[in-house]
Amino acid sequence: xxxxxxxxxxxxxxxxxxxxxxxxxxxxxxxxxxxxxxxxxxxxxxxxxxxxxxxxxxxxxxxxxxxxxxxxxx
Numbered sequence: 615x616x617x618x619x620x621x622x623x624x625x626x627x628x629x630x631x632x633x634x635x636x637x638x639x640x641x642x643x644x645x646x647x648x649x650x651x652x653x654x655x656x657x658x659x660x661x662x663x664x665x666x667x668x669x670x671x672x673x674x675x676x677x678x679x680x681x682x683x684x685x686x687x688x
Contacts, residue, residue: 617652622665
């Protein structure tokens with residue numbers, strides 16, 4: 615999940631990479647890449663220190679979300 619702010623320059627930079635990754639894995643039913651506007655929505659248990667914030671969630675929701683800190687490209 616990508617938590618973003620529409621006005622954020624870093625979010626605008628990552629957007630095409632995120633979209634390209636989503637397109638590349640679109641045929642895999644086990645993976646979903648979601649955009650979440652952090653300025654319009656709040657979610658319990660999600661901490662956002664800055665934008666964009668990326669989280670990995672397990673499909674079965676048995677594992678707590680993991681903050682992604684890797685490269686931000688496709």
